[in-house]
Amino acid sequence: MSSITTRLSNVAPGSRRRGRRTWHKTLLGLVFTAIMLFPIYWMVNVSLTPADRMRSSPPSWFPFAPTFDGYIAVIQQQLPYLGTSLVIGLGTVLLTVVVAAPAAYSLAKLRPKGGGALSFVLLVAQMIPQVIVAMGFYAIYLNLGILNQPAGLIIADSTLAVPFGVLIFTAFMSGIPDELMSAAKLDGAGTMRTFLSVVLPVSRNSIVTVSLFAFLWAWSDFVFSSTLNSGGDAQTITLGIYRYIGNNNQDWNSIMATAVVASIPATILLIVAQRYVAAGVTAGAVKD
Amino acid sequence: MSSTIIERPEAAVPDGRPATNAGLPPRPSLKKRFRADQLTAWGFIAPVVAYLVIFYAYPLFKNVDLSVRDYTVRSFIDGNAPFVGFANFTAIFQNPTFGPALVHTLLFTGISIAFQFTIGMALAVFFFQNFRLSSTLRALFLVPWLLPLIVSASTWSWMMNSDSGVINSVIQSFGGTGINWLTSPHWALVAVIIANIWIGIPFNLVILYSGLQNISTDIYEAASLDGANASQKFWRITFPLLKPVSAITILLGLVYTLKVFDIIWIMTKGGPGDSSTTFAIWSYQLGFGSTLPDFSPAAAVGNLLIVIALIFGFLYLRVQKRQDA
Numbered sequence: 001m002s003s004i005t006t007r008l009s010n011v012a013p014g015s016r017r018r019g020r021r022t023w024h025k026t027l028l029g030l031v032f033t034a035i036m037l038f039p040i041y042w043m044v045n046v047s048l049t050p051a052d053r054m055r056s057s058p059p060s061w062f063p064f065a066p067t068f069d070g071y072i073a074v075i076q077q078q079l080p081y082l083g084t085s086l087v088i089g090l091g092t093v094l095l096t097v098v099v100a101a102p103a104a105y106s107l108a109k110l111r112p113k114g115g116g117a118l119s120f121v122l123l124v125a126q127m128i129p130q131v132i133v134a135m136g137f138y139a140i141y142l143n144l145g146i147l148n149q150p151a152g153l154i155i156a157d158s159t160l161a162v163p164f165g166v167l168i169f170t171a172f173m174s175g176i177p178d179e180l181m182s183a184a185k186l187d188g189a190g191t192m193r194t195f196l197s198v199v200l201p202v203s204r205n206s207i208v209t210v211s212l213f214a215f216l217w218a219w220s221d222f223v224f225s226s227t228l229n230s231g232g233d234a235q236t237i238t239l240g241i242y243r244y245i246g247n248n249n250q251d252w253n254s255i256m257a258t259a260v261v262a263s264i265p266a267t268i269l270l271i272v273a274q275r276y277v278a279a280g281v282t283a284g285a286v287k288d
Numbered sequence: 289m290s291s292t293i294i295e296r297p298e299a300a301v302p303d304g305r306p307a308t309n310a311g312l313p314p315r316p317s318l319k320k321r322f323r324a325d326q327l328t329a330w331g332f333i334a335p336v337v338a339y340l341v342i343f344y345a346y347p348l349f350k351n352v353d354l355s356v357r358d359y360t361v362r363s364f365i366d367g368n369a370p371f372v373g374f375a376n377f378t379a380i381f382q383n384p385t386f387g388p389a390l391v392h393t394l395l396f397t398g399i400s401i402a403f404q405f406t407i408g409m410a411l412a413v414f415f416f417q418n419f420r421l422s423s424t425l426r427a428l429f430l431v432p433w434l435l436p437l438i439v440s441a442s443t444w445s446w447m448m449n450s451d452s453g454v455i456n457s458v459i460q461s462f463g464g465t466g467i468n469w470l471t472s473p474h475w476a477l478v479a480v481i482i483a484n485i486w487i488g489i490p491f492n493l494v495i496l497y498s499g500l501q502n503i504s505t506d507i508y509e510a511a512s513l514d515g516a517n518a519s520q521k522f523w524r525i526t527f528p529l530l531k532p533v534s535a536i537t538i539l540l541g542l543v544y545t546l547k548v549f550d551i552i553w554i555m556t557k558g559g560p561g562d563s564s565t566t567f568a569i570w571s572y573q574l575g576f577g578s579t580l581p582d583f584s585p586a587a588a589v590g591n592l593l594i595v596i597a598l599i600f601g602f603l604y605l606r607v608q609k610r611q612d613a
Contacts, residue, residue, distance in 0.1 A: 136347025220436035
């Protein structure tokens with residue numbers, strides 16, 4: 001959000017004139033955004049609509065008499081699911097960064113033999129459909145007897161983020177000047193020490209980007225949850241919503257309230273870390 | 289936008305340091321040093337290599353193994369699964385679901401990408417005009433892409449509900465008749481495609497917008513001086529210069545869209561009948577959709593999907609490599 005406000009306050013002189021000339025574009029932009037975000041408005045609207053008004057025709061376009069029953073139901077029934085998703089999301093972030101960051105450092109700065117091949121494999125890995133990876137994991141977990149364990153789900157979820165993480169970290173770390181590392185070496189730091197106390201702190205921005213996506217993907221994951229963790233004690237919020245739809249087919253007020261609550265992390269992350277999100281979407285796809 | 293993040297951290301290198309090792313004691317031979325450096329380099333990579341072997345290569349190998357054997361739930365327990373070669377693949381090709389699943393996968397992918405790309409391009413050009421609030425509104429466009437798919441899919445399900453959905457309500461208020469979006473075999477595929485287009489627009493918008501940022505403004509100024517109008521500027525400058533970025537956007541879109549599973553499964557489960565079944569859905573249905581799972585055919589369908597995804601994937605890598613060169 002801060003980046004948006006600074007950009008707005010930094011408008012160049014003469015922009016007042018420009019602002020007057022472009023107000024119709026702003027208006028058009030607002031209309032487009034309203035259309036695009038309509039489903040989200042509708043989700044919030046339905047989450048506040050009382051059950052007896054749910055099937056009225058035409059549907060009520062604005063919750064004039066809002067009810068919070070849906071949200072009370074969420075707190076009473078879905079809190080454990082939200083907790084599980086939070087733990088799994090954080091676990092995935094940790095695993096992803098621990099595995100991806102050292103490899104990226106090596107790829108970017110230590111010139112390992114076969115590094116190019118590894119980068120290639122990582123790119124290809126991102127193209128493998130999740131449903132298929134899930135099937136492989138299912139077969140393995142069944143053999144090992146670790147189906148329905150949160151740890152198993154964290155490992156599976158991290159497969160979404162590790163290749164992406166290595167690519168983002170590598171792109172960033174290649175930009176760190178070699179002089180910085182030679183300086184550390186002259187001061188007597190080994191490669192490990194250089195990595196931990198020079199490279200990692202400098203790479204803070206990319207750590208935020210990777211963590212953010214790792215968390216969001218783990219939080220949003222449905223395929224792995226529904227295949228690898230559908231029978232355990234600790235279930236995720238995506239499965240919570242899915243079960244909700246299955247069991248309370250008619251109770252859309254509560255379903256949408258759960259959906260709103262499940263959207264909160266994405267919304268918060270977008271507001272506080274918008275520039276990191278945009279960086280993650282473009283990095284890897286387009287090289288400047 | 290990406291340049292704000294991937295900025296080069298300016299080094300605070302103490303000045304006056306010699307860049308060479310002039311004053312240091314003689315070091316071990318070059319060859320030995322090279323070997324030691326390689327050992328360190330690989331030490332840092334080792335975790336990710338182990339990770340890829342255990343959590344990517346092995347599940348994929350397992351998947352191939354599943355597809356050439358006759359696995360049942362029993363086989364997992366007693367470890368007996370007879371080798372059947374390509375029998376599962378032959379069975380898949382002859383299955384009555386194969387034809388529809390192939391057509392639906394092609395339609396779903398093709399139509400989704402055509403619309404996502406066109407709308408994303410139009411919006412990128414629109415937002416690039418830099419009017420008041422443009423960057424805020426552009427940021428808001430990202431929201432649908434970041435929401436958990438189950439949230440988007442269930443919201444669309446309710447909006448497309450035959451009796452109480454807001455979409456049918458709007459159609460009826462204009463004098464039309466309501467559509468059974470999710471329960472009619474004619475409309476189910478259209479319904480999931482609409483929801484998927486909505487989810488994919490932000491991705492196309494962001495990438496194409498970053499492509500626009502890389503086009504020099506001088507070209508536009510020169511064109512203005514020569515008297516080019518807006519549509520000429522788009523078709524003669526923007527569109528040709530965006531071709532490389534467009535190719536990458538579309539190929540990545542193909543790879544991602546082929547994989548789409550969540551949206552379709554949550555909205556229609558591939559039905560009614562198999563009217564919205566794609567390969568990804570079919571594979572899941574076979575493997576996890578019933579109480580009596582058919583892992584081997586499921587893995588066979590899955591491997592087919594991997595091959596298709598990899599073809600587009602390699603195409604993408606080629607295009608990207610050519611652009612880097």
